[in-house]
Amino acid sequence: MIAAADQRSTPVSVVGAKRDYISHSAITTYQQCPLRYRFKYVDALPETVVSSALIFGGAIHSALEFHFTERLCGNESPSLDQLLDVFQEAWQGRATDYEDIRFGKGEDHNSLSALADRMLTAFRESPAVASDDIVIGIEEELRGELIPGVPDLLARIDLLTTTSDALVITDFKTARSRWSQNQAENSSSQLLLYSELARRLMPDREVRLRFLVLTKTKKPTVEAFNVKVNRRRSHRTVLVVKHTWRAIEAGHFYPAPSPMNCPTCPFRSECNAWTGD
Ligand code: SF4
Numbered sequence: 078m079i080a081a082a083d084q085r086s087t088p089v090s091v092v093g094a095k096r097d098y099i100s101h102s103a104i105t106t107y108q109q110c111p112l113r114y115r116f117k118y119v120d121a122l123p124e125t126v127v128s129s130a131l132i133f134g135g136a137i138h139s140a141l142e143f144h145f146t147e148r149l150c151g152n153e154s155p156s157l158d159q160l161l162d163v164f165q166e167a168w169q170g171r172a173t174d175y176e177d178i179r180f181g182k183g184e185d186h187n188s189l190s191a192l193a194d195r196m197l198t199a200f201r202e203s204p205a206v207a208s209d210d211i212v213i214g215i216e217e218e219l220r221g222e223l224i225p226g227v228p229d230l231l232a233r234i235d236l237l238t239t240t241s242d243a244l245v246i247t248d249f250k251t252a253r254s255r256w257s258q259n260q261a262e263n264s265s266s267q268l269l270l271y272s273e274l275a276r277r278l279m280p281d282r283e284v285r286l287r288f289l290v291l292t293k294t295k296k297p298t299v300e301a302f303n304v305k306v307n308r309r310r311s312h313r314t315v316l317v318v319k320h321t322w323r324a325i326e327a328g329h330f331y332p333a334p335s336p337m338n339c340p341t342c343p344f345r346s347e348c349n350a351w352t353g354d
Contacts (some may be wrong), residue, residue, distance in 0.1 A: 091119055091325050098220060098231040101267040104321050109338050112351060115330035116344040124343040125176040131341075132171045132178060133189050134251045137291065138235070139167035140197055141249050142215050145236055149212040160197045165190070179341065196251070196297040203299035205289060210238035210245060219274040223315055227322045232271040236289075243283040246271055247301075250290045261288050261302035268304055269311045270318065 092099060096118070107114040116122045140160040147155050155163075168186075172178060200206060214237035223230050236247035248268055250256075256264075268286040275284050286304040291297060332348055339345065 092228050098229040100231050101270055104318055107321055107325055110333040111330045112332040113342055116347055126343045127175045127178055128341040129178050129180045129184055135171055136164045136167040137251050138249055140164045145212050145215050157197055164193045192293055196291050199297040199299050205299050205301040210240050213237050213239055221274050223273055224319045227319055232274050234271055243285045244275055244279050245285045245287055246275055247287045247289055250288055252290050252292050255292055255298055256290045258302060261304055265304040266314045269314045272306055273311060
């Protein structure tokens with residue numbers, strides 16, 4: 078870790094068990110379903126069920142992290158077999174944390190292993206990966222106060238690189254289909270928040286934001302999307318966090334059922350039993 082910006086403690090019970098910070102993921106969870114936020118962060122209920130997509134995405138992330146860690150160490154890029162070994166190890170490590178993995182239709186561990194093989198092959202061959210940028214951090218944690226009165230934001234940055242004139246924040250994504258530039262711009266709230274913290278790390282450098290998107294298609298693609306750092310949108314994103322936090326702090330926890338979120342929610346039985354307390 079190259080910077081743990083601000084170690085100020087802001088213990089607030091609704092921020093979550095053993096936490097004194099908020100994350101973009103927690104904010105997003107609340108925005109998608111306030112009751113799910115409560116079950117996960119406030120009540121810290123065990124999660125026994127998980128979607129295969131979550132485990133798969135995490136295991137692909139681990140393989141990419143290994144690739145860039147080897148570059149950071151000045152080593153040769155890992156072989157496909159090495160990346161697949163990291164993928165399998167990460168899959169096993171994550172899978173043992175749950176009692177039930179919910180696979181999609183026609184999916185199983187073997188089909189997802191074959192998909193990982195195709196995706197990591199595409200990753201190794203992608204020009205988007207063969208850049209001269211200098212890797213300075215992988216899974217970097219940055220932390221700091223963005224809004225007075227709101228707990229620190231903790232950012233975990235997938236990949237931090239430098240060019241001759243800029244600091245580049247890259248977020249890895251696995252997606253069902255190819256992204257458009259518009260989709261990248263619309264998904265940029267997390268990166269915009271992270272850019273506010275990264276700016277403090279190297280105040281003299283321009284901060285650039287980038288998604289590296291690997292598709293889970295029959296013929297996987299790997300594409301990089303640069304996202305504009307727009308101060309007006311950054312400010313708006315910070316304000317959204319502020320108002321979301323105010324709702325969390327006030328204890329507004331209620332179910333927000335949706336066909337997108339409920340099928341993979343690990344708290345469905347607790348949700349059914351919820352009586353509004
Ligand atoms: S089942 Fe749906 S409504 Fe209930 S907590 Fe989970 S996401 Fe929210």
